[in-house]
Amino acid sequence: MINKKPYVLESVVKTTPDVFTFRFRSQDGEKVDFTPGMFAMLYWRNKDTGEEIGRSYSIASSPNADYFDFIITMIHGMLTSKLEDAKPGDVYYISAPYGQFKIEPNSGGKLLFLAGGTGIVPFISLMKYTESTDLKLDISMICSIRYPYEMLCRDTLDEMKERKELRLAVTVTRPQPGDDWTGQTGRIDADMIKKYVPDVSERVCYICGPMAFVNALKAALTSMGIDGKSIKAEMWGE
Ligand SMILES: Cc1cc2nc3c(=O)[nH]c(=O)nc-3n(C[C@H](O)[C@H](O)[C@H](O)COP(=O)(O)OP(=O)(O)OC[C@H]3O[C@@H](n4cnc5c(N)ncnc54)[C@H](O)[C@@H]3O)c2cc1C
Known part of the structure; x- marks a missing residue:
């Protein structure tokens, strides 16, 4: 209880x-x-x-x-x-x-995080934890946001990048004229994962975001031959 x-x-x-x-x-x-x-x-x-x-x-x-x-x-x-x-x-x-969506900090190995909007939150908890420990992580992450201003937790992500524990790609799904975004655009799919995470088959994959996002990315990873046991997901919203 x-x-x-x-x-x-x-x-x-x-x-x-x-x-x-x-x-x-x-x-x-x-x-x-x-x-x-x-x-x-x-x-x-x-x-x-x-x-x-x-x-x-x-x-x-x-x-x-x-x-x-x-x-x-x-x-x-x-x-x-x-x-x-x-x-x-x-x-x-x-x-x-x-909840069962547990990202065990001590399990080691290589991780892939796919985050849609506030789906970044569970991953931030892990990153904040490692700030105060000797753990060394190897994380590849793709964040999907609608607009550039929606990017969350930049300080934590920048610190992880500086410590060489995070390779981060951000994709904007609704780029607007004049928003100064010169980076990746469009929804995450198998091709985008291959582009940013060529070693995806060696990673445990965690997906968090809205239901449609999670379902699409589970299907994308499965189509890439990733075993279902290496795919963990949490979803909320529509
Ligand atoms: C495991 C889990 C973890 C969660 N973690 C987070 C989190 O970290 N941050 C967070 O913001 N939420 C999170 N949520 C969602 C959260 O629990 C609530 O559902 C959300 O805050 C809405 O609550 P509410 O009472 O204001 O809306 P309600 O009065 O319950 O109304 C919800 C209704 O609003 C609509 N709706 C739901 N989501 C959206 C949306 N994003 N945009 C527009 N309309 C929407 C839907 O039609 C839904 O029926 C999580 C949910 C789960 C199950």
Whole structure:
């Protein structure tokens, strides 16, 4: 049984026009053990009626951290509408950890991460974890975003690149005239994976993003002869 406990919202940062990063700290200071890739349930509670709205969020912070970071797209739904008005000091409730999408930091080997939009979040948790350890990772990653301004967590990615643990390609699916994007465009497919990750068959592949993204990339990897056992996926949204 996983406990639901009160957490205080410590900070809210507007990361892109519609994505916010929320940091929550537990009131009792207790740290939760989890593996990067796992998610938490975040609950808003009406103080007067006790009514609750809870949703799942991948944990963006490191398992070493004594707080939870969540990176959330504001879609004006039931919980995200509450979060739009959230202020430091507000109390929310969190239970964690959940999920089978675990990126074992100590498993070694070569990794491929394919991220669609906020699907980057579980991978950031792993990268933040390695910042505070001696682990050396070999990650190839392709991030798919609609517009250049949607790129998240640049600092963490740049640091991983500097440490030569990450080779990153970013593709923009809806390039606009005047957005100054000179890089890769279009959706990730088998050809794009071959171009940026020629050693894909040696890697364990992790995919995270919307359902259509995950299904398309599972099919692409399978068409490239990648064994299903080497493909792990998490999806949310449409
Ligand atoms: C394991 C897991 C991990 C998740 N991690 C994250 C995360 O790290 N960050 C994050 O932002 N979300 C994440 N989600 C999604 C999150 O749980 C919520 O579904 C989301 O925040 C919407 O909640 P809501 O109550 O505001 O919307 P609701 O009131 O529940 O409304 C949801 C409805 O909005 C529509 N919708 C859903 N997604 C989108 C979208 N992206 N754009 C437009 N319309 C949409 C759909 O029609 C859906 O029926 C995760 C989900 C799962 C299952």
